[in-house]
Structures are given as structure tokens and as C-alpha cells.
Amino acid sequence: MNPPAARSMLPALTPDEQRHSEAVAALIRTELAAAGGWLTFERFMELALYAPGLGYYSAGSWKLGGGGDFVTAPEVSDLFSRCVAAQCAEVLGATGGEILELGAGTGRMAAVILTALDREGALPERYAILEVSGELAARQRTRLDALPPRLRARVAWLERLPQAPLRGVILANEVADALPVRRFTVSGGAVHELGVALAEGGTLKAAPGPPDAALAKVCAGMFGAPPRNLPEGYTSEVSLRLSPWIVSLGACLERGALLLLDYGLPRAHYYHPQRIAGTLRCHFHQRAHDDPFINLGVQDITAWVDFTRAAEGATVAGLEVAGFATQAAFLLALGLERQVAAAADAVSRARLAGEARRLIMPEEMGEAFKAMALTRGYEAPLLGFTLQDLRRQL
Numbered sequence: 001m002n003p004p005a006a007r008s009m010l011p012a013l014t015p016d017e018q019r020h021s022e023a024v025a026a027l028i029r030t031e032l033a034a035a036g037g038w039l040t041f042e043r044f045m046e047l048a049l050y051a052p053g054l055g056y057y058s059a060g061s062w063k064l065g066g067g068g069d070f071v072t073a074p075e076v077s078d079l080f081s082r083c084v085a086a087q088c089a090e091v092l093g094a095t096g097g098e099i100l101e102l103g104a105g106t107g108r109m110a111a112v113i114l115t116a117l118d119r120e121g122a123l124p125e126r127y128a129i130l131e132v133s134g135e136l137a138a139r140q141r142t143r144l145d146a147l148p149p150r151l152r153a154r155v156a157w158l159e160r161l162p163q164a165p166l167r168g169v170i171l172a173n174e175v176a177d178a179l180p181v182r183r184f185t186v187s188g189g190a191v192h193e194l195g196v197a198l199a200e201g202g203t204l205k206a207a208p209g210p211p212d213a214a215l216a217k218v219c220a221g222m223f224g225a226p227p228r229n230l231p232e233g234y235t236s237e238v239s240l241r242l243s244p245w246i247v248s249l250g251a252c253l254e255r256g257a258l259l260l261l262d263y264g265l266p267r268a269h270y271y272h273p274q275r276i277a278g279t280l281r282c283h284f285h286q287r288a289h290d291d292p293f294i295n296l297g298v299q300d301i302t303a304w305v306d307f308t309r310a311a312e313g314a315t316v317a318g319l320e321v322a323g324f325a326t327q328a329a330f331l332l333a334l335g336l337e338r339q340v341a342a343a344a345d346a347v348s349r350a351r352l353a354g355e356a357r358r359l360i361m362p363e364e365m366g367e368a369f370k371a372m373a374l375t376r377g378y379e380a381p382l383l384g385f386t387l388q389d390l391r392r393q394l
């Protein structure tokens with residue numbers, strides 16, 4: 001979809017959204033001017049999503065769930081979180097310790113996991129949440145305050161990653177896709193970084209920038225220099241932050257598993273020559289489009305996860321890639337069908353069957369979303385990865 005087409009199909013901004021978006025645009029223009037007229041896309045995305053008090057995740061807009069911009073698997077169905085709970089129970093059974101959830105959204109997954117683990121007699125010592133969004137942290141508190149006191153007492157919000165490494169499980173559902181990415185395009189047979197500059201009328205546009213050694217090295221490593229097999233005009237993204245992020249999470253894990261759940265692909269598929277426009281997507285009022293330069297600060301900007309890069313990060317972190325599977329295979333291995341069959345009556349069974357289809361059908365969330373387990377000091381096979389092993393694709 002080209003940008004003008006994206007604009008014409010989106011709802012108009014409310015006056016409040018318009019004011020907010022103009023404030024974010026002004027901030028980015030100021031930073032552009034200070035930087036000589038060009039910013040990396042990564043810096044632009046960081047400002048649009050995380051600028052203090054203004055970025056999409058830092059400010060107050062209603063992002064997630066009904067009435068928000070997008071819906072995630074825990075919001076589609078509690079079946080998802082119950083399956084994740086089953087995976088947590090298995091790991092916690094061996095390691096004890098706690099769960100740390102990054103980017104806990106509305107808190108729904110945390111509430112369902114704690115309730116399911118309580119039923120199993122497998123509660124973690126603590127359920128810690130690290131959340132960058134003030135709005136979402138407030139929604140998490142409201143939701144988790146409704147838990148029985150003995151469960152609520154286990155929940156804690158952290159300001160930063162724990163100093164002391166933990167035993168147990170680190171969870172990140174749809175967080176890696178929100179890490180700011182660099183963009184590149186192939187032109188004249190070479191890879192050029194695609195950043196951001198001012199267009200006429202003070203709007204923003206994609207613009208090639210000066211060569212950058214870090215990006216050039218990563219692209220040369222992946223595609224050769226000059227790039228083999230990528231057609232002229234090919235545009236895509238690279239997350240230079242993914243590997244350091246995994247290293248920082250790995251440093252927090254003494255023993256147990258880091259579970260990454262997100263939409264993404266192994267590298268050979270991610271950078272397939274036919275995927276000529278990359279994976280960058282924006283979400284605004286339940287509509288997906290590909291123009292990051294509109295609705296600044298009031299729309300989500302994401303890119304799919306290169307799971308090969310995640311696995312490389314794991315190696316640097318000294319973590320084992322213990323499992324990689326589609327979301328469908330992961331949930332089925334963790335008893336999704338059993339949960340549907342156990343519904344109390346036919347009406348709820350039919351509703352749960354519909355929700356399960358959304359989670360596992362290939363044309364819905366089943367194939368595009370993946371589960372990856374990175375472990376330390378945990379050798380036993382993980383239940384969620386017993387039906388499928390896609391690690392050789394990494």
C-alpha cells in the first residue's frame with residue numbers, strides 16, 4: 001500500500017490526537033534540524049514510540065484491545081495465556097523462582113497465568129512486570145488489583161531489569177517487534193541506509209543517508225557486498241537492537257527460559273528477494289498500513305522479528321536456543337485442544353473453538369507468529385516445542 005492510499009483509508013485524527021501528533025512532529029523536526037537534516041529511521045522510531053511524555057508508548061493513548069489500535073493474542077483469547085502458563089509451570093517446576101514479563105500490555109496475560117498457576121499449585125515466588133508505557137502500567141494495575149489478594153501480593157512492577165539474575169521464566173509477547181529498527185534500500189547495486197528527512201510543508205519522508213559502518217557490516221554479512229540476489233529498490237529493516245536486548249535479558253537469567261513470542265521469520269524468509277517492501281507496519285484504530293510518517297505518536301510502528309538475529313543474540317548471551325516453532329504448534333503442544341474440549345457447555349465450547357481458530361489457523365495468527373525458547377541451565381525438552389522443531393531454519 002503506498003502512503004497516500006494508506007492515508008485515505010484511515011480514520012481522521014480527533015482534535016486531541018491532532019494536537020498530540022503535531023507536538024511529536026515538532027519534537028522530531030527540532031531533532032532533525034540539530035542533526036543536520038537527517039536521522040536514522042531507528043532514532044525516528046524511538047522518538048515516535050518512546051519520547052518521554054510524547055511517544056506512542058510513553059504517552060496516554062488507548063493502544064491495546066477493543067477501542068485501541070491493535071489486538072494481541074492474549075486479548076484474542078485467554079486460551080493463549082493458559083498455554084503459556086503450562087509452559088511456565090513446567091520450567092518453574094524445575095527451577096523454582098519467578099516470572100518476569102516484559103511489556104505486559106493490559107495485564108490480561110499476567111492475570112490469567114497467575115490464576116492458572118494457582119490452580120496447578122505452581123505459583124511463582126513473584127510475578128514481576130517491566131513496562132515502559134505509563135498508560136498500560138495503569139491498566140495493568142487496575143486489572144491485577146482485581147485478583148485475589150494472595151495472587152495480587154506476588155505482582156511487582158520494576159523500573160529496570162533486575163540487578164540479580166533470576167531463576168524461572170522471562171516472557172515477552174509482542175515486545176521485540178516494538179524495538180526501533182534501521183531501514184535500508186538497494187539502489188545502484190549497493191545497500192543504502194534509509195533514514196528520515198523533512199519533506200515539503202514540514203512533513204517527513206524516507207531519505208537515503210550517509211554510509212554507516214555498523215549497518216554496512218551487518219548487511220554485507222547477510223547479503224554480501226554488493227548484495228547478491230536483492231533486486232533494485234528492495235527495501236527492508238534490520239534490528240541492530242535485538243541482539244543487545246537479548247544479551248541484556250540473558251544477563252538477568254541465572255537458570256530457566258526466556259520465551260519470545262512474536263510475529264517474525266527466520267532470516268532466509270525475512271529477506272526473501274520477493275519481500276521487496278520489508279515488514280514495517282503501522283497500526284491505527286485497528287487498521288494496519290505502511291506509512292510511519294503520519295499520525296506521529298498516536299499510531300504503533302512495528303517490524304517483524306528476524307528470529308535468526310534473535311538466535312545470534314542468544315549465542316552471544318550464552319543462551320541455548322531450546323525451541324523454535326510456529327504459534328500454532330506451540331499452543332497445540334501445550335494442550336490448546338484439551339482446553340477447548342474441557343469447556344463447561346456447548347456454547348462456551350463453540351466460543352472457545354472460534355478463539356482457538358484465530359490463534360492457530362495459518363491465515364490468522366498460527367503461522368506468522370512464532371515461539372522461541374532461549375534457556376540457561378535447563379536441559380530438559382520443553383513441552384511447547386515437542387510438536388515442531390524449526391531450529392534448522394534459523
Ligand SMILES: C[S@@+](CC[C@H](N)C(=O)[O-])C[C@H]1O[C@@H](n2cnc3c(N)ncnc32)[C@H](O)[C@@H]1O
Pocket residue numbers: 057064072073074075102103104105106130131132133136172173174175178179
Ligand atoms: C504490542 S504490545 C504487547 C503487549 C502484551 N505483551 C500483549 O501481548 O498483549 C507491546 C508492549 O511492550 C511494551 N514495551 C515496548 N517496548 C518495551 C521495552 N523496551 N521494554 C519493556 N516493554 C516494552 C509496551 O508498552 C507494550 O506493553
